[in-house]
Amino acid sequence: MAxxxxxxxxxxxxxxxxxxxxxxxxxxxxxxEATRERVFAAAGRLGYxxxxxxxxLRSSRSGLLGxxxxxxxxxxxxxVEAVYPAAAAAGFDLALSAxxxxxxxxxxxxxxxxxxxxxxxVLAPDTAAEELAALxxxxxxxxxxxxxxxxxxxxxxxxxxxxxxxxxxxxxxHARLVHLDGGAAVGSAARRAAFRALEGxxxxxxxxxxxxxxxxxxxxxxxxxxxxxxxxxxxxxxxxNDEAAxxxxxxxxxxxxxxxxxxxxxGYDDSRLxxxxxxxxxxxxxxxxxxxxxxxxxAAEALAGRHEHVLVPPSLTVRASTAPPAGSPxxxxx
Amino acid sequence: MAxxxxxxxxxxxxxxxxxxxxxxxxxxxxxxEATRERVFAAAGRLGYxxxxxxxxLRSSRSGLLGxxxxxxxxxxxxxVEAVYPAAAAAGFDLALSAxxxxxxxxxxxxxxxxxxxxxxxVLAPDTAAEELAALxxxxxxxxxxxxxxxxxxxxxxxxxxxxxxxxxxxxxxHARLVHLDGGAAVGSAARRAAFRALEGxxxxxxxxxxxxxxxxxxxxxxxxxxxxxxxxxxxxxxxxNDEAAxxxxxxxxxxxxxxxxxxxxxGYDDSRLxxxxxxxxxxxxxxxxxxxxxxxxxAAEALAGRHEHVLVPPSLTVRASTAPPAGSPxxxxx
DNA sequence: CGCGCTGTCTAGATCGTTCTAGTAGAGTGG
DNA sequence: CCACTCTACTAGAACGATCTAGACAGCGCG
Numbered sequence: 001m002a003x004x005x006x007x008x009x010x011x012x013x014x015x016x017x018x019x020x021x022x023x024x025x026x027x028x029x030x031x032x033e034a035t036r037e038r039v040f041a042a043a044g045r046l047g048y049x050x051x052x053x054x055x056x057l058r059s060s061r062s063g064l065l066g067x068x069x070x071x072x073x074x075x076x077x078x079x080v081e082a083v084y085p086a087a088a089a090a091g092f093d094l095a096l097s098a099x100x101x102x103x104x105x106x107x108x109x110x111x112x113x114x115x116x117x118x119x120x121x122v123l124a125p126d127t128a129a130e131e132l133a134a135l136x137x138x139x140x141x142x143x144x145x146x147x148x149x150x151x152x153x154x155x156x157x158x159x160x161x162x163x164x165x166x167x168x169x170x171x172x173x174h175a176r177l178v179h180l181d182g183g184a185a186v187g188s189a190a191r192r193a194a195f196r197a198l199e200g201x202x203x204x205x206x207x208x209x210x211x212x213x214x215x216x217x218x219x220x221x222x223x224x225x226x227x228x229x230x231x232x233x234x235x236x237x238x239x240x241n242d243e244a245a246x247x248x249x250x251x252x253x254x255x256x257x258x259x260x261x262x263x264x265x266x267g268y269d270d271s272r273l274x275x276x277x278x279x280x281x282x283x284x285x286x287x288x289x290x291x292x293x294x295x296x297x298x299a300a301e302a303l304a305g306r307h308e309h310v311l312v313p314p315s316l317t318v319r320a321s322t323a324p325p326a327g328s329p330x331x332x333x334x
Numbered sequence: 335m336a337x338x339x340x341x342x343x344x345x346x347x348x349x350x351x352x353x354x355x356x357x358x359x360x361x362x363x364x365x366x367e368a369t370r371e372r373v374f375a376a377a378g379r380l381g382y383x384x385x386x387x388x389x390x391l392r393s394s395r396s397g398l399l400g401x402x403x404x405x406x407x408x409x410x411x412x413x414v415e416a417v418y419p420a421a422a423a424a425g426f427d428l429a430l431s432a433x434x435x436x437x438x439x440x441x442x443x444x445x446x447x448x449x450x451x452x453x454x455x456v457l458a459p460d461t462a463a464e465e466l467a468a469l470x471x472x473x474x475x476x477x478x479x480x481x482x483x484x485x486x487x488x489x490x491x492x493x494x495x496x497x498x499x500x501x502x503x504x505x506x507x508h509a510r511l512v513h514l515d516g517g518a519a520v521g522s523a524a525r526r527a528a529f530r531a532l533e534g535x536x537x538x539x540x541x542x543x544x545x546x547x548x549x550x551x552x553x554x555x556x557x558x559x560x561x562x563x564x565x566x567x568x569x570x571x572x573x574x575n576d577e578a579a580x581x582x583x584x585x586x587x588x589x590x591x592x593x594x595x596x597x598x599x600x601g602y603d604d605s606r607l608x609x610x611x612x613x614x615x616x617x618x619x620x621x622x623x624x625x626x627x628x629x630x631x632x633a634a635e636a637l638a639g640r641h642e643h644v645l646v647p648p649s650l651t652v653r654a655s656t657a658p659p660a661g662s663p664x665x666x667x668x
Numbered sequence: 669c670g671c672g673c674t675g676t677c678t679a680g681a682t683c684g685t686t687c688t689a690g691t692a693g694a695g696t697g698g
Numbered sequence: 699c700c701a702c703t704c705t706a707c708t709a710g711a712a713c714g715a716t717c718t719a720g721a722c723a724g725c726g727c728g
Binding site: 350351352353354357363364365366369388390391392393 | 705706707708709710712713714715
């Protein structure tokens with residue numbers, strides 16, 4: 001295990017000064033094409049790679065963004081994946097730090113600060129906005145919009161997402177919709193409010209939750225109501241998220257209610273669950289690339305002292321769990 | 335955004351030299367109790383935290399472990415979560431780097447090397463062992479055992495896992511087992527071989543894959559055989575992983591075959607899928623804490639030049655997808 | 669020829685730590 | 699009173715990069 005070569009080694013090998021090697025590697029102005037090649041050749045021969053620690057230490061503008069995410073967060077993995085290219089395009093490096101049951105958000109934030117992150121991207125933060133604002137670097141709250149002036153935020157437009165789901169179902173001919181909400185989960189209030197706003201006074205909302213068992217419980221209620229009034233029963237359900245929707249679909253099918261023929265179901269998140277071959281859930285999709293781009297942009301702006309609050313519009317992935325209602329012309333005719 | 339305080343600031347505030355502050359913060363010998371307190375008080379007043387970049391740069395023993403993981407890896411999230419406390423206990427810091435469809439393993443490895451990681455933990459590496467061995471720091475291959483002398487490895491004992499599943503089913507009274515394998519997926523060969531070794535010449539293996547659709551396809555084959563010979567058909571299936579098992583269960587139930595009454599199903603990984611309330615899959619569990627501890631230990635050993643190859647025994651999480659076979663006394667009697 | 673300019677290159681300070689070598693002062697023993 | 703050890707502390711050189719200031723050559727221009 002030979003010692004890692006340094007800039008001085010490369011300089012000696014190429015017969016130039018360290019400073020020049022630095023210039024070449026930052027591809028800054030001030031080096032001739034010929035020397036550039038010579039330096040690169042020497043570096044290649046030695047297997048040199050610049051040491052990020054020293055680089056970060058010296059340059060005030062470190063170019064390092066810290067990302068705090070939850071390992072079990074439904075959508076976090078996809079989003080982090082999308083942030084890598086977005087950050088690279090903007091000239092930022094990324095340092096990841098996970099939070100979870102065994103590691104608090106504060107610990108995750110702290111370790112990123114220690115590494116010298118210039119700004120922090122916090123996915124679905126637990127921490128209160130005031131505390132985030134008090135950190136020594138700017139923070140972008142991702143997936144959770146914030147009102148605080150000193151905390152930028154990038155989130156999906158929940159109202160638009162619910163709007164897409166409702167419009168899709170209405171377009172298929174569904175007259176009576178029901179929303180199974182997320183209970184106390186993050187984002188539940190916004191989605192519920194959006195549904196109520198669209199449906200007006202007659203909006204039917206069943207309290208549920210973000211898990212498949214919550215979905216199962218809510219579906220059981222739905223079934224009971226369905227038996228009570230077979231005609232007035234809803235023909236389509238907008239469920240808080242995919243996991244709950246899975247529980248809903250399972251209970252319905254077990255009870256002999258066909259999906260989508262008897263009841264259409266729309267999920268939310270378009271997670272891997274929704275795409276499973278035997279599920280094929282129509283689901284509201286948050287666009288990871290758009291969110292990632294907006295997030296990196298917000299970080300850059302925040303570094304300049306401007307704290308943006310961005311809402312990214314979602315889209316709808318239509319799969320097999322939605323169809324026109326049983327009585328509608330488009331299914332009976334053909 | 336005030337500038338971050340440095341060791342010199344703390345030294346000035348406490349009226350001592352920088353070196354002494356360093357001593358106090360590393361809690362090395364050579365400072366009186368009184369000064370220790372004075373320094374901590376001063377640091378607290380200024381909100382000082384040591385700069386990891388400078389610290390890493392100076393001290394050759396950086397204490398930083400790099401972790402490469404896949405954001406969509408079934409078991410990776412749990413494992414990474416468990417590695418944090420294990421690493422902290424051994425005095426290591428962690429830097430995470432993700433690989434995925436948008437970011438190659440080589441990029442992930444490179445960025446960790448740049449950050450100055452002292453050793454790398456690579457979860458389910460893509461890269462060939464020789465290439466890993468050629469990296470300038472020691473590597474631990476996690477979740478995938480390696481034979482290479484210069485690459486340590488920590489993995490689950492696949493044979494033991496399959497053994498647990500088979501023993502569980504045998505214990506319930508099942509005589510005819512079938513294994514739906516993982517096709518070309520990582521670990522599939524080992525699990526298949528283990529199953530064959532246990533079952534001997536009459537081992538029934540159906541080629542499948544690691545996805546739910548592969549599980550569905552394999553289940554369809556199973557159903558056809560079942561129709562052909564209702565008596566000789568297997569009464570229990572050991573499936574390559576949970577996702578495939580999900581597809582299997584779905585197809586079986588849709589065809590009117592009850593799980594577990596008519597056919598018991600065992601998954602592998604004990605992932606979140608297996609725990610879903612409407613699935614309740616019995617599954618082979620890889621113990622994240624044991625793996626994490628073994629991994630960190632292997633890293634420390636690798637740093638000392640000793641490359642361990644460790645197999646961690648799995649356990650079995652019994653849920654509702656397994657039961658004694660239909661004709662057995664324990665179900666008929668009671 | 670002298671002057672400024674541009675392009676290429678270098679010396680040396682600097683970032684915030686750790687580490688090595690050493691100093692001052694107190695205590696001990698002969 | 700000197701030599702010695704021990705404890706508490708400090709000065710200054712690393713670490714490996716970046717950055718500032720300036721040197722030197724070659725060129726065009728008056």
